[in-house]
Amino acid sequence: METPLTHNISPGREPPDLAQYEKTGGYAALRKALGMAPAEVQAAVKESNLRGRGGAGFPTAQKWSFVPMGDDAPRPKYLVCNADEMEPGTFKDRLLLEGNPHQLIEGIIISAYAIQGDVAYVFLRWAYKLAARRMEKAIAEAYRHGYLGKNILGSAYSLEMHLHVSAGRYMCGEETALLNALEGKRANPRAKPPYPQVSGLWGKPTIVNNVETLCNIPHIVKQGAEWFKSLSRSDDGGTKLYGVSGRVKNPGLWELPMGTSMREILEEHAGGMCDGYEFRGLLPGGASTDFVTAEHLDLAMDFDSMKKADSRLGTGTMIVLDDKTCPVGMLLNLEHFFAQESCGWCTPCWSGLSWIEQILQDMEEGRGRASDLELLESHTRLLGPGHTFCALAPGAAEPLQSGLKYFRDDFERHIHEKRCPWSRA
């Protein structure tokens, strides 16, 4: 089984420096790409069926295709790497950032070349201190060796790259809010259209791609779309970093073929549940994805299959709920997070989420009312797609709407018993 993204990564050890990276074939893809037309690079990525690994799963080449090209395109054009990994339960981009920064840098340069970008920013979350040091060092190395700056490797193509270390807030992961943060503003989302591809950073054409997405690009360019598709067990090409956290024997992160089943990830790689704990459900791709339960575990973890469980692949990092953990308490924790992190721009989000949090808090403390379930359900509809500027509000509704469906008995017990059945008090 091939693991192109992680085969050069040894956790706990220093990442490959530029010379080591070159020795294992690094930057060969960039040399190849510079000999291709930008449209050919875009075509290769389109052919590979690479879909964005940040959570939404939008086809990468299609995203790029909206950027105005040619001599009369507005300049400068920007490529932004979204390294603001803040989705609770998600810890995959951190491995790529810390473990092999040159792989990411090469992916950014090739992707920027494909849209004829002039400036690239890496938008990194503040907490990833080690990643910041390693990225800074690797970017400087790349400049020194002619992979960045004017006339890259003697070609006509030039690119500047800067590291931007954020000052916090989940909201910055939303791509239009991220652009506002880069411009030195509050990270509120922007209305779309215009889409960033046409009018993004400082009103110029801008692409925002996730770390894992960008790390795939050198491998696709070097080894081709057919090879990339052959790595996958589904229609979406490539491998995927899958993670598991919660009460399992071996929590961790693995690079596996896209479309590996939830059961295989949970039972073979994560070793199944800890002794004394039973499986109740899981959030398949971070805090903002719908719960799935035991009946769904044989589904493939890919973008289309997860829809069959009314959920999403999201970031591919699962959070497991066990029988000794209260589902209402878990939802209270999640909705507290979303309420706290709401940027305050849209009413269903800033107002609705704190209301939801209060209802769940009351329920946990024995003050739940029979009418609360209906009230919570109405909130999930108010937070639904189309009622807010960005997708984070619908994301906050996802674990709640599915939680109400699968753990209804547990909600009702809280209300009838006037206490949390899991509470030791």
Place this chain on the structure above:
Amino acid sequence: MLSEQERREIEAHARHYPNNRAVCIEALKIVQQHRGWVSNEGIADVAEALQMKPAELESVATFYNMIFRKQVGKHVILLCDSVSCWIMGYERLREHLGDRLGIRPGQTTADGRFTLLPNVCLGACDHAPAMMVDDAHYQDLDPARIDEILASYQQEEKKEEEKSTDGNATDS
């Protein structure tokens, strides 16, 4: 007024952006790095240097949780309170830290050594529960490990104090 050092660092970052305003978040971080937090004076200094209105800069400063608009202790403890750490029992650690330090989340110890803040997911979910102290990450935590970590910071400070006492002795 910004110090020469602060000004130089801000200017170095400003080169990465097409206008002055864009560097304001980095500028706030730089001031915080040197002064420990961002006071009203810090806001005024950065606003003046970047030709922004103080109120406008304040609206940015208060949005980002890693810009401290209140004074914090010498060490800032960021305890992850997100879902994986919650499942793995972070609340027990919150109580433990609170007892050891004699403060609640959001407070600073009377001696100004530690501030305890709850924080969103630190990206160490497979090694939950997790926390940061200043720039250092700690994971797979339990109360005994927390005691060790706190002791290591206290020892470090003791050494620093001894060093400065020695220094004074040599001077005199």
